[in-house]
Amino acid sequence: MEKQRGSFTNKLGFVLAAAGSAVGLGNLWRFPYLAAKYGGGIFLLVYIVLAVTFGFALMVTEIAIGRKTHLSAVGAYAALDKRFGFIGYLSSIVPFIITPYYCVIGGWVLKYFTVFLTNQVAEAAGDEFFTGFITQPAAPVIFFVIYAGATALVVMMGVEKGIEKASRVMMPLLIVLTVVIAVFSVAQPGAMEGLIYYLKPDFGRFSATTVLAAMGQLFYSMSLAMGIMITYGSYMKKETHLEKSVRQIELFDTGIAFMAGLMIIPAVFAFSGGSEEALGKGPSLMFVTLPKVFNSMKFGTVIGAVFFLLVLFAALTSSISLMETLVSILMDKLGWKRRKASIVTAVYLLAVGIPVSLGFGVWDFIAPMGMSLLDFFDFLSNSVLMPIVAFLTCIFIGFVVKPETIIEEAEVNGELKSKKFYKVMIKYIAPVCLVAILIFAVMEAMGAIAV
Ligand code: PFF
Secondary structure, three states: OHHHHOOOOOHHHHHHHHHHHHOOHHHHHHHHHHHHHOOOHHHHHHHHHHHHHHHHHHHHHHHHHHHHHOOOHHHHHHHHOHHHHHHHHHHHHHHHHHHHHHHHHHHHHHHHHHHHHOOOHHHHOOOOHHHHHHOOOOHHHHHHHHHHHHHHHHHHHOHHHHHHHHHHHHHHHHHHHHHHHHHHHHOOOOHHHHHHHHHOOOHHHOOHHHHHHHHHHHHHHOOOOOOHHHHHHHHOOOOOOHHHHHHHHHHHHHHHHHHHHHHHHHHHHHHHOOOHHHHOOHHHHHHHHHHHHHHOOOOHHHHHHHHHHHHHHHHHHHHHHHHHHHHHHHHHHHOOOHHHHHHHHHHHHHHHHHHHHHOOOOOOOOOHHHOOHHHHHHHHHHHHHHHHHHHHHHHHHHHHHOHHHHHHHHOOOOOOOOHHHHHHHHHHHHHHHHHHHHHHHHHHHHHHHHO
16 A cells, blocks of 8 residues: 555655645735735734644644545545545545635636736736736636646646655745735835734734635645545654654645745735725736736846746646545545546546636626635635534544554654643634634525625
8 A cells, every 4th residue: 555655755855745735825825815804913813823723733643634544635534534524525525626626716817927927017017907918818718727637637647756856855945936026015005004004913904804814825725634644644754753844844735834824915005005995806816916026026027937836836746646545545445546547637627627717707606605616716715615524623633543653653752742632622613713713604604695
């Protein structure tokens, strides 16, 4: 089994590859628009608190489950207890929902890379450029198909070759460039107000919605509650220190999200005035704001092109690991060969991704619960399914398998320092919070229907 699944060649390989999965559009595209929308500093604070408590416990759990069972999510839960195999199935629905729309956004990134390559930075800095693009019938679909095809190709080639190599080279470069752009953004006239908005928590803006949004983002960004980290854990060697790895991945992931916010939010104030409307743009925020930044930068065209290239790679490592999960489920469950599983998955991606892409233009009449198709899938996975999976995982580990089993696995190589904390978190705090979050999410959605 081990041989067939492949395994990461060394410790750094694991952390980098798992970070490659964790760091992606969630950090660069999704985090900044949520932080901008939900009050800046208060969102950032809630997010960080959740990451080091709740996110930490859940990530330790998932990686340990994977490493212990050597299986991906579907098999792993069942291997621990037959009656709970359904959690595995439930968690594996999530990447089925996310992957198609993830590739649609990957296609947007690809488009912006070509825009900068062909020196159209001034056009892209215009307010209507992005909307003009996504509402077209053909162009966004074509970019989506190219992007999804590239993802499928790497997955077909196998685990190590694809994921490990790409993330090793691109990740450090991305960090450097993000820092450079953030420094430039912050130095713009008018950006200071944005910096304060982003860094200083305004407790008056704290609400259940902030927590819901931050929690959904946490799952998404750290690839939790969707079986991904279980799959990664199944590739992890016993010699790797689990707790340290988790801390490193979290630091990496949160650090890059933080920098992305620093790059984008002050720029929204500097270039678009920081009004509610400018901050509340949602999914389009990065694509609308960053070209304005590059347009006012010396060598902005080149820097923009390199930047979108690196974002493209960050997105690719993520969509690769998303698709890898889908493929490995089909391989494990149906006994298919990698090639066949990859092709079937690719066809599925196209079948769902194309309507999502068209949902911004010619098919915008499809609006479940008043949302665009993309927002709807995003809501379904991040606000509904993931909290359910996380809740069930906590209950299952806390009261059936027992936290000791996870702790034992985590301690195969070195101590788990936060043992007590881990137990309390997984048994009580996390499940209670998750139920509250879930009720709130459903109520909010009902409200959305009534409107
Ligand atoms: N964590 C990724 C991001 O923040 O973009 C999204 C993701 C990637 C989720 C890979 C799941 C996954 F397997």
